[in-house]
Each structure stands twice: as structure tokens, then as C-alpha cells.
Amino acid sequence: MNRDNDVVEFSLFGPGIGESILVKFQSEKWIIVDSCINPETNQPAALEYLLSLGVDVENDIELIVISHWHDDHIRGITKIIETCPNATIAFSAALLKEEFLQLVFALADESTIVDKQTSGLKEISKVIANINRYHETSNNWKLKLVTDDNRIYFNNDDEVWSLSPSPASIAQSLLSFKELLDNQKNNRKIVVKPKQNDCSVALHVATNKGNILLGSDLEDSKDKNCGWKAVVNSKTRPQGKCKIYKVAHHGSITGHYDATWTNMLENDAYSAITTFNRKHLPLKEDIARIKKFTSNIFCTTTPLIKPKKMDKTTKKLTDGVILEREVLKKSLGHIKIILEDPNSISVDMNESAVKY
Amino acid sequence: MSALLTASREEFVSSFDSFETAEIARLSKTKFLNSLEELNNLDEYYNKASTTTKSISPEKYVTNHSKVENFLESINEKMSLMNTLKLVNSKTVFAELLHKWEGTIIDIDSDNNCFTAIIRDIKDKSKPDEKMKISSSAIMDIDSDVFETGAIFYWTISYMTNESGTKTKQSKIRVRRLKGISSKEISAAKLKAANFLAKIKTLLVHE
Numbered sequence: 001m002n003r004d005n006d007v008v009e010f011s012l013f014g015p016g017i018g019e020s021i022l023v024k025f026q027s028e029k030w031i032i033v034d035s036c037i038n039p040e041t042n043q044p045a046a047l048e049y050l051l052s053l054g055v056d057v058e059n060d061i062e063l064i065v066i067s068h069w070h071d072d073h074i075r076g077i078t079k080i081i082e083t084c085p086n087a088t089i090a091f092s093a094a095l096l097k098e099e100f101l102q103l104v105f106a107l108a109d110e111s112t113i114v115d116k117q118t119s120g121l122k123e124i125s126k127v128i129a130n131i132n133r134y135h136e137t138s139n140n141w142k143l144k145l146v147t148d149d150n151r152i153y154f155n156n157d158d159e160v161w162s163l164s165p166s167p168a169s170i171a172q173s174l175l176s177f178k179e180l181l182d183n184q185k186n187n188r189k190i191v192v193k194p195k196q197n198d199c200s201v202a203l204h205v206a207t208n209k210g211n212i213l214l215g216s217d218l219e220d221s222k223d224k225n226c227g228w229k230a231v232v233n234s235k236t237r238p239q240g241k242c243k244i245y246k247v248a249h250h251g252s253i254t255g256h257y258d259a260t261w262t263n264m265l266e267n268d269a270y271s272a273i274t275t276f277n278r279k280h281l282p283l284k285e286d287i288a289r290i291k292k293f294t295s296n297i298f299c300t301t302t303p304l305i306k307p308k309k310m311d312k313t314t315k316k317l318t319d320g321v322i323l324e325r326e327v328l329k330k331s332l333g334h335i336k337i338i339l340e341d342p343n344s345i346s347v348d349m350n351e352s353a354v355k356y
Numbered sequence: 357m358s359a360l361l362t363a364s365r366e367e368f369v370s371s372f373d374s375f376e377t378a379e380i381a382r383l384s385k386t387k388f389l390n391s392l393e394e395l396n397n398l399d400e401y402y403n404k405a406s407t408t409t410k411s412i413s414p415e416k417y418v419t420n421h422s423k424v425e426n427f428l429e430s431i432n433e434k435m436s437l438m439n440t441l442k443l444v445n446s447k448t449v450f451a452e453l454l455h456k457w458e459g460t461i462i463d464i465d466s467d468n469n470c471f472t473a474i475i476r477d478i479k480d481k482s483k484p485d486e487k488m489k490i491s492s493s494a495i496m497d498i499d500s501d502v503f504e505t506g507a508i509f510y511w512t513i514s515y516m517t518n519e520s521g522t523k524t525k526q527s528k529i530r531v532r533r534l535k536g537i538s539s540k541e542i543s544a545a546k547l548k549a550a551n552f553l554a555k556i557k558t559l560l561v562h563e
């Protein structure tokens with residue numbers, strides 16, 4: 001993929017269990033939303049890409065957004081923050097509250113034994129440790145707490161608005177953080193990805209070539225004050241429709257709200273999805289549902305692949321015990337969508353990505 | 357007797373658990389697997405003994421009493437064995453480990469008696485992780501209290517050879533036990549959280 005100048009670029013990376021987003025403005029300034037790891041190099045995918053383009057990451061990364069704390073959105077974010085010292089770090093406001101920080105310090109503090117997988121707590125703990133250290137050595141660090149309908153970045157025509165989390169979503173999240181900690185009192189275990197993603201930060205990126213909606217893992221909620229209902233019905237969010245959509249929550253039904261498509265997106269919006277292999281997302285029915293709203297659907301990786309056969313002894317011993325097996329594929333998908341002008345969009349993908 | 361038996365059994369299990377978490381890293385897999393097998397046998401024997409004592413004649417009770425005493429002795433022997441396990445001659449019993457996996461339970465489907473786990477191959481780390489749906493019957497009863505979403509388990513597939521040379525195949529899952537988070541740890545975390553929030557106030561920017 002070649003670098004395009006004087007255009008707005010949206011790049012989505014996904015290795016099958018994570019995602020990371022880059023947006024480049026015409027000003028040659030970039031924002032990074034979340035982080036995932038390239039399984040081949042074990043480096044943050046977005047950072048590798050920027051360095052391969054020769055971007056001055058120390059000065060041209062303006063904003064790094066941590067949309068929420070789950071491991072599929074946050075792996076490698078510490079390294080990105082360390083490498084881009086002049087960027088403002090934007091956190092979902094729910095993550096810099098006592099309830100969440102207690103969870104982090106209790107389960108994933110630097111001095112605590114932690115597991116390989118901690119649903120992002122370990123990575124958040126590293127970020128916090130960095131903030132602690134940086135606080136003592138520099139005055140340049142900038143943190144921003146993100147709630148609904150705030151402009152968190154602007155530069156001439158370019159703006160980034162946070163659309164969530166709403167106050168009600170934050171309140172719900174804080175309750176769930178407390179439950180997660182209480183649940184560790186009997187036997188210490190992995191904090192698996194909670195079912196609700198209400199504290200996720202959805203973003204509206206406005207440029208003079210077109211707007212981009214980044215759905216993070218925000219889900220629909222029965223509560224009109226939470227999730228997509230709160231976003232769509234807000235009178236104080238940017239009202240311009242978007243040409244590009246990073247589909248919420250890996251295309252799952254839980255992240256879907258019809259009005260998101262009809263009220264916030266242009267017709268046939270370019271829609272990019274990251275797979276989430278642990279839950280088989282997006283499902284076939286998810287793709288079918290999204291097709292009702294757009295014909296431009298791109299996914300970072302193809303569906304799961306069949307695993308190799310086991311040796312006879314193992315197969316005999318596990319017959320009736322292992323009911324299903326699937327390989328969690330390790331390849332990095334990259335979808336790049338270029339806004340050349342308001343009426344011209346082009347898409348480039350690597351070999352792992354697929355168009356539906 | 358029953359209370360004594362229960363207490364001894366719990367002590368034994370507790371001893372085994374602490375042994376598993378603290379010492380497993382430096383003990384041979386063979387001896388560990390063998391100890392697990394013995395623990396299973398003891399459980400089975402205990403269950404049979406405790407149910408039969410309820411409706412038996414005095415003569416039979418004496419017989420069972422004797423059996424229980426033998427069982428308690430056996431427990432003591434096994435505890436002693438575990439404390440000195442490193443001294444056991446490794447040539448008498450051995451195992452050939454075919455696979456060792458580490459799993460994380462990500463979902464439990466009680467209706468269908470199965471669970472979903474992400475499996476990592478510990479023996480061959482070059483292999484990709486797999487997602488497996490596994491029958492809950494593979495979880496041993498003694499692990500039922502820690503069988504829950506987020507739990508880590510270790511799954512071994514091995515050939516076992518006993519003292520008489522008989523070779524058997526074995527698949528065994530043990531759920532990891534780690535001491536739960538304490539009130540003291542939670543208090544410490546609360547203090548750190550409060551201190552951190554006070555510290556970062558100067559870093560926050562508002563538009």
C-alpha cells in the first residue's frame with residue numbers, strides 16, 4: 001500500500017481478535033484509536049505501519065484514544081504512547097474512576113502476579129505506571145477524560161468528537177467494575193471480557209472530505225440513556241452524516257441499532273469490520289443484516305479455519321470431551337479507505353482482508 | 357469419625373493445592389500426574405466408605421472402621437509422600453507427556469453441560485491457539501468449586517507406566533487454584549486508586 005498525500009486516510013487493522021484504527025488528516029497529522037498486535041512481529045500494528053510510512057510519530061500523532069479496556073482493543077497501547085510523547089491521551093471517563101482503578105491496582109498492578117490474558121487490565125496497568133512515572137519527570141503529558149458529545153480534537157477543518165459514554169453508561173460501568181472485583185474474592189481468575197460495552201468511546205471524525213464514524217464496541221441498550229440510543233438521539237452531537245463507518249462491536253447484533261445507519265451514515269457507507277474469532281464475529285447473519293444498509297462491507301480477516309488433526313492417542317482420549325475445535329488464526333488484516341475528495345473514495349486491502 | 361475423616365481429607369486436599377501452586381514448577385510432571393491419580397483413588401475410596409457406614413451392622417461397622425483407619429493412615433502416608441516427593445525414586449513410575457495445554461474458560465453452557473475455552477499449547481508454543489468446546493464432564497468433582505468463567509486449567513495427555521510396567525493412556529484436567537483477593541489487597545488497591553486520581557489532576561486538559 002502506498003501513502004497518499006493530500007487525502008484523508010482511514011486505516012483499520014485487525015488480527016482476528018483485536019483492532020486498531022488510524023486516521024490521517026490533510027494536515028498530515030494523525031490520530032490513533034486503540035491498539036492491536038501484529039502476530040508476526042509482536043509489535044503494535046498501527047505503529048509499525050506509521051513507521052513504515054516514515055511518519056514522524058514523535059510530532060505528528062496528535063491524539064491517542066483508549067476507547068475501552070478490553071484486551072482486543074488495547075494490546076500494545078503502552079508502546080504507542082511511549083513512542084508518541086506529544087500526543088494527547090484520551091481515556092473513556094469510566095476508566096479514570098476509582099472503581100476501575102481499584103480493579104486495575106488489585107489485579108494487574110506491576111507488583112501483582114498476572115496472567116498472560118487479563119482482558120486489558122495488564123495493559124492499562126502499564127499505561128497507568130507510565131503516567132505515574134511521566135508525571136514525576138515532565139509537565140507535557142496531556143490527558144483527556146472522554147464523555148459524550150465533547151470535541152476532543154480540532155485543527156482547522158478537522159475535528160474529532162466523542163459521542164459516548166453517556167453519564168448513565170458510565171454509572172452502569174462503575175457498578176460492573178465493582179462486581180468484577182468482588183468476583184475475585186474466592187479464587188483469582190482471568191477477568192474475561194464483560195458482556196456490556198457501554199463505556200466504549202464512539203467517535204465522529206469530521207473533515208472537509210467527509211466524515212467518519214468510529215463505533216468502537218459500543219452496543220445498543222434497552223435504556224434510552226445508554227449505548228447507541230443515547231448517541232443517535234443526542235441533540236448536541238455533530239449532525240453531519242458519515243461516509244465511512246468502523247462498524248461497532250465486530251458487526252454483532254449487540255452493536256447494531258437501525259437508527260445508527262439511517263440517521264448517522266450516508267447511503268451505502270463504506271463499512272469496515274474487525275473479526276472477533278473468539279465469538280465468531282461477524283456471523284453470517286450479521287453480514288446479511290449489514291447488507292441491508294450498505295453494499296460496501298469490508299472485513300479485516302476471513303472466518304476461522306479448521307485445525308489440524310490430532311494424533312490418534314489424543315483423539316481417542318478426547319473423543320466425546322472436545323466437542324468443537326477452531327484455530328484462532330494469526331494474520332493481520334489491513335483495510336485502507338481513502339477520501340480523496342467529497343465524491344471520491346477508494347479502498348485498498350491486504351491479502352488477509354476480505355470484501356463481502 | 358466422619359468429622360475426623362472429613363477434616364483429614366480437607367487437609368489433604370488443601371495440602372495438595374498448596375503443593376500444586378507453589379511447587380509444581382520445579383517438580384517433575386511424572387510425579388505430579390501420579391499424585392493426581394492417587395488423589396482420585398483416595399476420593400473414590402472415601403466416597404464408598406462414607407456411604408456404607410450409614411446402614412451397616414456393628415460387625416460390618418468394625419470392619420469399615422478398620423477400613424477408615426487404614427484410609428486415614430493412607431492419607432498420612434500420601435501427605436508424607438508429597439512432602440518428600442522429590443526423594444521418590446523416579447525409575448519406579450514414569451509418564452510420557454504427549455500434550456500439555458493451558459486453557460482459559462471463556463463461557464460455560466450449563467444447559468448443554470459444556471464450556472468454551474481458549475487453549476494454548478504449552479509443550480509446543482509454535483502452535484496457534486485454539487478455541488474449543490469441551491464437555492463439562494472432563495472437570496473433576498474436586499475442581500467444581502473453581503470451575504467458572506475466567507478460570508485457568510491445565511490439561512495433560514500422557515502415557516502412564518506403573519511399577520509393574522502396565523502402560524495406560526490418561527487425559528486429565530486440573531483447574532488452577534489461586535488464593536482469592538483479600539480485603540487487605542482491596543484496601544491497598546483503593547488507596548493506590550485514590551492517590552493516582554489525586555496525582556493526575558494536574559495532567560488533565562479540558563477544552
